[in-house]
Amino acid sequence: MKITPAQRHNHIKELLAKDIAFTVSELAVKFNVSEMTIHRDLNKLEKQGHIQRVHGGVLPTERMEFEFDFANKRATNRKFKQAIAKSALTLIEPGQRLILDTGTTTLELAYLLKNFPNLTVITPSLAVASVLQFADGVETILLGGSIRHGSPDLTGAVAEHVLDMFAVDIAFQGADAIGDDGRIYNIDVRMARVDQKIRQRAAQTHILCDSSKIGSTSLAANGSLRDVDSLITDSNISQEYIDRFEKLGTKLTIV
Amino acid sequence: MKITPAQRHNHIKELLAKDIAFTVSELAVKFNVSEMTIHRDLNKLEKQGHIQRVHGGVLPTERMEFEFDFANKRATNRKFKQAIAKSALTLIEPGQRLILDTGTTTLELAYLLKNFPNLTVITPSLAVASVLQFADGVETILLGGSIRHGSPDLTGAVAEHVLDMFAVDIAFQGADAIGDDGRIYNIDVRMARVDQKIRQRAAQTHILCDSSKIGSTSLAANGSLRDVDSLITDSNISQEYIDRFEKLGTKLTIV
DNA sequence: TTGAGATGTTATAAAATGTTATGTTTGCGG
DNA sequence: CCGCAAACATAACATTTTATAACATCTCAA
Incomplete structure (x- = not known):
């Protein structure tokens, strides 16, 4: 062979x-x-x-490698995700405090933040944390909590409790699905609770979500586009959803 | 076709x-x-x-790999560390709640816990967390906090705050050095504070430390052997230190 | 029929591998 | 401590395998 x-x-x-x-x-x-x-x-x-x-x-090299199965989803629509992340980057200014949620799109944003000067990033995602751990200009704070089986992020009472300790300028969240009514879904109930909490602790929240997830639903709604400041998505979004979401008063950024 | x-x-x-x-x-x-x-x-x-x-x-479709740098030399004295971990294992019973501190020796213990039934493990170490994340019988809770540069663990006010939420049966701690007066040292001040806190939250504490670190000092003392329930070390420890430590009233387990 | 997309063929470039010769390290006996 | 042989590692070159580019041919639907 x-x-x-x-x-x-x-x-x-x-x-x-x-x-x-x-x-x-x-x-x-x-x-x-x-x-x-x-x-x-x-x-x-x-x-x-x-x-x-x-x-x-x-x-063996003196470093440990941690593998988390990311459900093979990272490659999907990667180009779009990178474009979305790039757009989100323009919202950030040096010295700010951010929350970066779990998700492949927010992970792309983390890569872009590596060379950003003077940031504080709070995240429930071990993936985001691992990307930013060597970024000199970025202080990375990981939420505590239970490790979700099969997914590298932290949820539960501890995570929610820790979030109460912080207030940040901007939160960037992903979404597992966005319904045609503008509801934002997570695939996991506990993660949905964390996402709600995150919005409470941020002066503004932006949803990063590629168009393939728009018009579908998932297990747990954590809120609605009404509750956030903007949705950044790619140009494959259909006109129908653009109209619907604008009626909700949501600012749309299409890259 | x-x-x-x-x-x-x-x-x-x-x-x-x-x-x-x-x-x-x-x-x-x-x-x-x-x-x-x-x-x-x-x-x-x-x-x-x-x-x-x-x-x-x-x-094959990519799995994501996250790497956390592991400054310490995992290979050094590995045999001893494994033996120490094995001895520590005998102290643990199903259903217990543990704190596993950062360190290469405690990491060896984490490997041994992979197949242990029904445990709750709280840890500030990303390395320990990654080892246990797929262990079915183990609920893993990561402390929150800042990621130390160059070392995969969590310290700071958040970590200490989260520790207040818990009380556990046993804590296993490593040590970067143990002085000849029995003082226990960390290489990092913030980690020392976390270590003090850990002892407060545990009904009993055991120090896992191979003999090469005994009789030296490091930056920050987090307490003394007087404050803990036992020291587990290897047989290369000199008689002098055995005598000294026993005079302190410390239970010694030599593997 | 025709033209765009898919496929095959051939020539050329790039990458990987093997072979042989030439350094380097290691450990051993003086 | 030295010199030496054996094991190990590298360098340079030849060969083989794989990738790309350019062009020819084929297929199928409009």
Whole structure:
């Protein structure tokens, strides 16, 4: 069976993550390639910071990798999400305090904030936190709380309680669905409660949501577009929804 | 049997969603088209953000990886740390509520708890949280707070505040150093404050610390061995320290 | 029929791999 | 401590595999 170089690299990383030791020649046999190829693989992985080489072998790198299954959704509509995030960025000014909610679109915004000077970001999302942890200009505060199974974010009484300690300038929230009546839905009840709380603690709230989620519903409504300051979405939104939402008095930004 | 390009695209996406990787030539055979066609398919899918190409083939749909830098050397004294963790494990019973502090030794304990039935674990450590997030029998609660730069854990007023909400059966703490007078040190002032708070919230506290850290000091003392219920360490501890610590009234467990 | 999109073919470029020669480290015996 | 052999690592080059570009052919629906 033939595999690609990239697969081989991943395989090696997995072995290390499991703390399995190996020699170069073992790997060469295992993958049925020459030792030279393994050397090149290891050099590449080292340059990327995934492993640490020593003479005669490999050490697991001194960092932990955390994997959260993001339900494979990050890639979907990525271009739109990035455009939406870019638009949201223009609302932010140095020195402000933000809440960045869970979601793939808000995560794109987090990437854009990496080089922003002097911000405080509060988030229930471990994903957002991991993106911002090395951003020098950004103080990152993670809400406490229970870790939702299978999703990297924090909810529950603790999270809600911690939110009470803060007041911020702007909140950016995602949405799992927006109904045609303008109601905003979460896929999880506890997350919906957190989202409600977040709006209470922010002077203004903006919803970042790509058009594919508009016109559908999900488990728990956390409020309505009436309750927020604007919706930022992409140009695939149908005219019908534009009209409806404007009737609700919602400011629409279409990128 | 003939299928349309769009069907082929969908088929490819489905296969990848199932965590299966492919080489270009495999796909060419599978769909009975030329490799050139597969190349064109993959390019199109990649542009739409649906797949991730690599030289030679395609990778399964991406899982997100979050990395938190782990400054401390997990590998150092690993054997001892594991032995210490194993000893700590015997103190724990099903149904209990624990606090697991930050540190490489407590992290080893977290690994051992993965299959423990019915526990509640409160932790300021993102590393511990990530280890336990998929443990079915363990409810994991992360303290909130600021993310320390270069170390994946949570400190500050928020963390301390959240701790006030809880009371637990046992706390397991690490130590960056233990002085010859029995004082327990942290490398970080804010972490020291959290550690003090943790002891207040636990009916009993055990220090897990390998012998290499005994007899040294660090920046901030968070208390003394007098204040805790036991110290679990390895057999490399010198007789001198054993005597000293026993004079303090500290229970020593040497593994 | 015709023209746009899809596919195949061939030539060329780029990436990956293997081979051999040449350095480097490690550990051992003096 | 030194020198030396064995194991390990790199460099340079040749070969093979894979990717792209350009052009020819085919298909199907208007």
